[in-house]
Amino acid sequence: MSADQSLIGGHVQYVKGAAEAAIGSITGSQPWKTSAETDKSAGIDAMKQASANRDPSQSGFGKVEEMAGKMTGCEGMEKEGEQSKRS
Helix, strand or coil: CCHHHHHHHHHHHHHHHHHHHHHHHHHCCHHHHHHHHHHHHHHHHHHHHHHHCCCCCCCCCHHHHHHHHHHHCCHHHHHHHHHHHCC
């Protein structure tokens, strides 16, 4: 799996966790809240690992990545999108 695929996968897992957190908050379900924290943490770890050796100016998704970062509240994704669109 490429770094870009891992980065996207990490973001997807984080967003899944955020959705689970919302369901857990609405329903008061502790299992949903626990699953949310696990998925969000795993997503963050995957994004950090994928970003470690990634040069956004050489590989990135530009404006799409920046906008996805804004929509999901992921500052790292937003920043890397901004950097990659400058190239």
